Amino acid sequence: MGYFYIGGNTLTWLKVAKGEDIHLLHVDEVQLFKAEDKYVTVVTKETEYIIRTPLRLLAQQLCSNTFWQIHRSVIVRISAISRVSKDDMGKMFVETSEGRPRLPVSRSAQSLFKQM
Numbered sequence: 001m002g003y004f005y006i007g008g009n010t011l012t013w014l015k016v017a018k019g020e021d022i023h024l025l026h027v028d029e030v031q032l033f034k035a036e037d038k039y040v041t042v043v044t045k046e047t048e049y050i051i052r053t054p055l056r057l058l059a060q061q062l063c064s065n066t067f068w069q070i071h072r073s074v075i076v077r078i079s080a081i082s083r084v085s086k087d088d089m090g091k092m093f094v095e096t097s098e099g100r101p102r103l104p105v106s107r108s109a110q111s112l113f114k115q116m
Helices: 057-062 110-115
Strands: 003-005 011-016 021-026 030-036 037-043 048-051 067-071 072-075 080-086 090-098 104-106
Touching: 011 057, 030 057, 057 072, 067 104, 072 104
Parallel strands: none
Antiparallel strands: 003 011, 011 021, 011 048, 030 037, 030 072, 037 048, 067 072, 080 090, 090 104
16 A cells, blocks of 8 residues: 655555555545554545554654644544543543544643643
8 A cells, every 4th residue: 555645745645445445545535544453444434444554654744733643543633523531530532523432542642632
């Protein structure tokens, strides 16, 4: 799998897999990236895809005004965040507008939400 840039060094297109098919996905369609083992799940409003690009490389290539890395295993589109909450232990979580399971926020990433 790969990725493409158009005009600059910010990631614009992703080459993603779903089953045996390869798709070209514009980064504007992506709601979040979630690392699981050797793969990264790319989540859109409609479906999920798989890529093998490490999350740390994606984090360097995505626009920081559009995506935040909220955990070592999660990068989320800021506009997809519908709610931020803390549990009884003080751990912070993010909920997205799609009603997906809560996403953990690392302690180091909690400062991102102070600017909201």
